Amino acid sequence: MEPVKVGLLGLGTVGGGVVNVLQRNASEISRRAGREIRVTHAVARTLDKDRICGVNDIELSTDAHALVNHPDIDIIAELIGGTELSKELVLTAIENGKHIVTANKALIAIHGNEIFEAAQNKGVMVAFEAAVAGGIPIIKTLREGLTGNRIEWLAGIINGTGNFILTEMRDKGRDFADVLKEAQALGYAEADPAFDIDGTDAAHKLTILASIAFGIPLQYEKVYKEGIDKITREDVFYAEQFGYRIKHLGIAKDTEVGIELRVHPTLIPERRLIANVDGVMNAVLVKGDAVGPTLQYGAGAGADPTASAVVADIVDVVRVLTTDPENRVPHLAFQADSLSETPIAAMGDIKTAYYLRMDAVERPGVLAEVTGIFAEGGISIEAIRQQEPAEGAGFVPIVFLTYIVREQAMNEAISLIEALDSINGTVTRIRVEHLG
Numbered sequence: 001m002e003p004v005k006v007g008l009l010g011l012g013t014v015g016g017g018v019v020n021v022l023q024r025n026a027s028e029i030s031r032r033a034g035r036e037i038r039v040t041h042a043v044a045r046t047l048d049k050d051r052i053c054g055v056n057d058i059e060l061s062t063d064a065h066a067l068v069n070h071p072d073i074d075i076i077a078e079l080i081g082g083t084e085l086s087k088e089l090v091l092t093a094i095e096n097g098k099h100i101v102t103a104n105k106a107l108i109a110i111h112g113n114e115i116f117e118a119a120q121n122k123g124v125m126v127a128f129e130a131a132v133a134g135g136i137p138i139i140k141t142l143r144e145g146l147t148g149n150r151i152e153w154l155a156g157i158i159n160g161t162g163n164f165i166l167t168e169m170r171d172k173g174r175d176f177a178d179v180l181k182e183a184q185a186l187g188y189a190e191a192d193p194a195f196d197i198d199g200t201d202a203a204h205k206l207t208i209l210a211s212i213a214f215g216i217p218l219q220y221e222k223v224y225k226e227g228i229d230k231i232t233r234e235d236v237f238y239a240e241q242f243g244y245r246i247k248h249l250g251i252a253k254d255t256e257v258g259i260e261l262r263v264h265p266t267l268i269p270e271r272r273l274i275a276n277v278d279g280v281m282n283a284v285l286v287k288g289d290a291v292g293p294t295l296q297y298g299a300g301a302g303a304d305p306t307a308s309a310v311v312a313d314i315v316d317v318v319r320v321l322t323t324d325p326e327n328r329v330p331h332l333a334f335q336a337d338s339l340s341e342t343p344i345a346a347m348g349d350i351k352t353a354y355y356l357r358m359d360a361v362e363r364p365g366v367l368a369e370v371t372g373i374f375a376e377g378g379i380s381i382e383a384i385r386q387q388e389p390a391e392g393a394g395f396v397p398i399v400f401l402t403y404i405v406r407e408q409a410m411n412e413a414i415s416l417i418e419a420l421d422s423i424n425g426t427v428t429r430i431r432v433e434h435l436g
């Protein structure tokens, strides 16, 4: 049989990794796919550049439009990122009857509904395993392996760069900017690393996971987002005193008030496996009604791990090239005409426990004022600890852990506490999830 011809849009970290993995494991891969898979063309920004892969057998060019219009190419692997040019190229390729494999979470999270509709109309596949959690096959797991379950919730460390930075800061006391530079050099970070820091990248990935888990359309604009820039060394230290780790989590939960979609720093009990996922590693906990909790763990970024997912998608596409499009696994796990309109829960309605840190004046009655506000708001305190003040600070840090409460009640209590004369500045609030 003729080899399947793949055109790569992008030959950077991920594109280079894909060429390497396809070359290194060519024999195994063609035995699995039933056909030889050959990268025949690739588009790069510049042609005269050192690359992590050999390109001798590949026709290189800078013309992305020519690639997606090339009559001989069967599968386009979109690895350039961004949401404008990539969308235009992917839609053109689909229009030309080509199958798409992409690692682009922003593209899928923001334009996926439109792209899947176009693909369905043309009977082509759009595969995106590499878009979420790097090398972990979490899309396949949710879409196929857990398809018998009603998914109750999922929670994941889904940004490798952010987890790498937090781990290096905590374990080695390294400086934020310095670790970020290393993450960029290792090819972990986004083209705009602000996306890794402010939670945007994790929000893109959570959007995709939630759609597949709950059978809802992609709704990136409804994800609540906080980044790792909010986490301080003091909070990491104080959390550990209570037996918790701080991780940046993406959380999606099916609740009676709708589906919670949120990414933010989170305290997790240190005994949970996911609390011990460090460095660039990612992990996704999925709770299904039948299977119970499952945990998938692996590298969340980097050339080879991401290439592992891209190549798996290419093989999946090759295997179903001759299958009737109606009989393929649906893009979002549920049939396109069976997506549900379950609302996304307002943040004020979510229920979670909290870690709160505030700087208080050292005088009698201050704690009573604060706990009085908690009592008024129906907020129950699980633990409280007064910390050593920094030298010459004039204020003492007080840390509270609360039981589960509605976010709106907590917002009101925090406003009242911040208005007290005895409290200096703002209250730091980090949500706590027990993930039990």
Ligand code: HSE
Pocket: 131, 133, 134, 158, 159, 160, 161, 162, 188, 189, 190, 196, 201, 300, 301, 302
């Ligand atoms: N910048 C992303 C991360 C790459 O660090 O997780 C993988 O999506």
